[in-house]
Amino acid sequence: MNKLLSILLWGAIAVVGAFAFAAFALKRGESVSAVWLVTAALAVYFLAFRFYSRFIAERVLQVDPRRATPAERRNDGMDYVPTNKWVLYGHHFAAIAGAGPLVGPVLAAQMGYLPGTLWILAGVVLAGAVQDMIVLFASVRRDGRSLGEMVKMELGPVPGSVALVGVLAIMIIILAVLSLVVVKALAVSPWGTFTIAATIPIALVMGVYMRFIRPGKVGEASAIGVALLLGSIWLGRSVAESASWGSAFTLAGTEIAWAMIIYGAVASSLPVWLMLAPRDYLSTFLKIGTVVALAIGIYVVAPHLRMPDVTRFVDGTGPVFSGSLFPFLFITIACGAVSGFHSLISSGTTPKMIQSEGHIRMIGYGGMLAESFVAIMAITAACVLDPGVYFVMNSPAAVIGTTVDKAAEVVSSWGFVITPDVITQTAKDIGETTILSRAGGAPTLAVGMAQILAQALGGKSMEAFWYHFAILFEALFILTAVDAGTRVGRFMIQDMLGHVWAPLGDTKLLPANFLGTGLCVAMWGYFLYQGVVDPLGGINTLWQLFGIGNQMLAGIALLLCTVVLMKMKRERYAWVTLVPTAWLLVTTLTAGWQKLFHPSPSIGFLALAHRFSDAAASGKILAPAKTLAEMQRVAFNNYLDAVVCGFFVLLVVAMCVYAILISLRALRATQPTVQETPFVAHAEGVAYA
Amino acid sequence: MREAPDRLRGAFARLCALGERGGEVWRGVFGIPDYEAYLAHMRATHPGETPMDRGEFLAWALERRHAGRGPRCC
Numbered sequence: 001m002n003k004l005l006s007i008l009l010w011g012a013i014a015v016v017g018a019f020a021f022a023a024f025a026l027k028r029g030e031s032v033s034a035v036w037l038v039t040a041a042l043a044v045y046f047l048a049f050r051f052y053s054r055f056i057a058e059r060v061l062q063v064d065p066r067r068a069t070p071a072e073r074r075n076d077g078m079d080y081v082p083t084n085k086w087v088l089y090g091h092h093f094a095a096i097a098g099a100g101p102l103v104g105p106v107l108a109a110q111m112g113y114l115p116g117t118l119w120i121l122a123g124v125v126l127a128g129a130v131q132d133m134i135v136l137f138a139s140v141r142r143d144g145r146s147l148g149e150m151v152k153m154e155l156g157p158v159p160g161s162v163a164l165v166g167v168l169a170i171m172i173i174i175l176a177v178l179s180l181v182v183v184k185a186l187a188v189s190p191w192g193t194f195t196i197a198a199t200i201p202i203a204l205v206m207g208v209y210m211r212f213i214r215p216g217k218v219g220e221a222s223a224i225g226v227a228l229l230l231g232s233i234w235l236g237r238s239v240a241e242s243a244s245w246g247s248a249f250t251l252a253g254t255e256i257a258w259a260m261i262i263y264g265a266v267a268s269s270l271p272v273w274l275m276l277a278p279r280d281y282l283s284t285f286l287k288i289g290t291v292v293a294l295a296i297g298i299y300v301v302a303p304h305l306r307m308p309d310v311t312r313f314v315d316g317t318g319p320v321f322s323g324s325l326f327p328f329l330f331i332t333i334a335c336g337a338v339s340g341f342h343s344l345i346s347s348g349t350t351p352k353m354i355q356s357e358g359h360i361r362m363i364g365y366g367g368m369l370a371e372s373f374v375a376i377m378a379i380t381a382a383c384v385l386d387p388g389v390y391f392v393m394n395s396p397a398a399v400i401g402t403t404v405d406k407a408a409e410v411v412s413s414w415g416f417v418i419t420p421d422v423i424t425q426t427a428k429d430i431g432e433t434t435i436l437s438r439a440g441g442a443p444t445l446a447v448g449m450a451q452i453l454a455q456a457l458g459g460k461s462m463e464a465f466w467y468h469f470a471i472l473f474e475a476l477f478i479l480t481a482v483d484a485g486t487r488v489g490r491f492m493i494q495d496m497l498g499h500v501w502a503p504l505g506d507t508k509l510l511p512a513n514f515l516g517t518g519l520c521v522a523m524w525g526y527f528l529y530q531g532v533v534d535p536l537g538g539i540n541t542l543w544q545l546f547g548i549g550n551q552m553l554a555g556i557a558l559l560l561c562t563v564v565l566m567k568m569k570r571e572r573y574a575w576v577t578l579v580p581t582a583w584l585l586v587t588t589l590t591a592g593w594q595k596l597f598h599p600s601p602s603i604g605f606l607a608l609a610h611r612f613s614d615a616a617a618s619g620k621i622l623a624p625a626k627t628l629a630e631m632q633r634v635a636f637n638n639y640l641d642a643v644v645c646g647f648f649v650l651l652v653v654a655m656c657v658y659a660i661l662i663s664l665r666a667l668r669a670t671q672p673t674v675q676e677t678p679f680v681a682h683a684e685g686v687a688y689a
Numbered sequence: 690m691r692e693a694p695d696r697l698r699g700a701f702a703r704l705c706a707l708g709e710r711g712g713e714v715w716r717g718v719f720g721i722p723d724y725e726a727y728l729a730h731m732r733a734t735h736p737g738e739t740p741m742d743r744g745e746f747l748a749w750a751l752e753r754r755h756a757g758r759g760p761r762c763c
Contacts, residue, residue: 077726077728078722078750078753081726084717090718094718095720216743217712218721219708272751272754280719280755484755
């Protein structure tokens, strides 16, 4: 009876999914409701979870629910704690979900909603969720060891150290690009800047409350914080409209960049309970709330996708980022499809808290599906916008100019007809003075969200409120990430410096701390500032560099997973990780190669660097530079970007060679050579579902 | 007539318990382990040592989550 019910249920989900896909497959060229897109995605998630993740867990990995996990064997009430499945799911999701899935899909929307959506779905099912789940499995079987330690164990000490340097490089780029997203959102926006500034005293109040007034009352403090935040958005409008206060909070991009750099240095040196922890609670609260609200909003409002399914920019001439669909779509959307960073989380605290190997599927695979759903929300919100507005917001000033008339003319000439009045009115609706060239994902997503949420709740007059709410929600967790990331970066730098001179590695020594923090902030601050002043690059350059780095890390994690399968003598099923590994290597190596050596200066770093250094040598000045010194700086920055990109490429090629050699050895072995902790059954009377 | 306040008190107590449980789940999401479970563990396996008090335990958990080496995502 149960079996019949199950067949009926899953059959029905498959039929609904097929209908949803048919809805936009059959209506190509016509406008389609966003509800179909979201429904199709949900059907894919449920089916993939029920069938594919179960296949991986039971057949490929042979997870053993009778086996005691590290949390049970080494339970110490502190690091190793058996944790309820759903609580751990929340914990894992809160740790993996950041701003990434909100940015990439919005940028990729320039190619239409279809390429991005299909990649998000195929990527998560076959690559992203597989990586998260198998890394989690491998770590659970190795006492909760980290990715770096596992690479050392299974691949050798040299690849282990090299991988750590790669992680630091990716951290620096991600901190720079996320800060750049905030700069793009807050430049010349007094309302936004005020509300973000207000989160600092709000966090301090919450921190003191949780430390001294009601220790440990996280829920109460979060509720107070959310109320104060909403109050600050409401107050922000008056601040922006006031003559004196408004101009005080109207900052240029470079000023906000400096503010971010100083903030990063100071915030990451404060005790965690004072600012980082309260902000972390707030942003998680907002993150979960906003995603749920947006999903409900889409079903209630049922907006139509106004972006075409595929635009002509698949040929690589798009204004938001340059480069053709293959390979650049696959590195622009990293988080949401497959994110290498998650392999660090799946081998962080989660494996030390899992109660049973039976939960690995839900937490590893299921957690990533939830993040992918956030990415689907983001692409939907970007594609329900008027495409004209989308391109005005996301094209650089060097392409569309700095006036509404010029921008309307250029964007209309691409076939996305828009009038200057519409641009001005859209800015007015959201309570801003301009929407031109606000690339970076956050503002576009915020306009899309504001339009959906305002239709569901509050009407047109609430649009400005919802816009600033969305900006606040994104900026808040980017600032949290900058703070937390700078701390992690400092640890990694001190770790490395410690090998040179031991006192530099001492995390209790203040001067060594300051040096580590200073170096970390200086590195990401450099890339940030370079992005802010570069009218062509910025997001265009940094996001792709981040995408290449992140996918390289995913490639390394999946190579580790493959080696683990080989060493378990499960080579029959090695295709489960080999197929996504191969795809990631092909796309990222192609993208890396093109970013280095493409003859077009809008794609290749070296081509652009040569153009500027050659012109400078003959005394010519090319826009946007105004002096010879600026010309040389543009050339230098592009050489630097080329070095970082080349480093990522070499890193993954080296890992690949190591993985192949070790896999071949494992294939020749007659016995499993995997280094797992020995089997121990659950203690008497312990039974976890 | 005396039943109504009693019932109200009962409902209030249940609400408090629910809030307490919600707080526990919320703390769990942030990776703050359960203090009672830690105490039980310390009593059972390290009877000679003095366990941290609640404040110290919370401070330790925060420090581990945020100042530690666990990088978090994009």
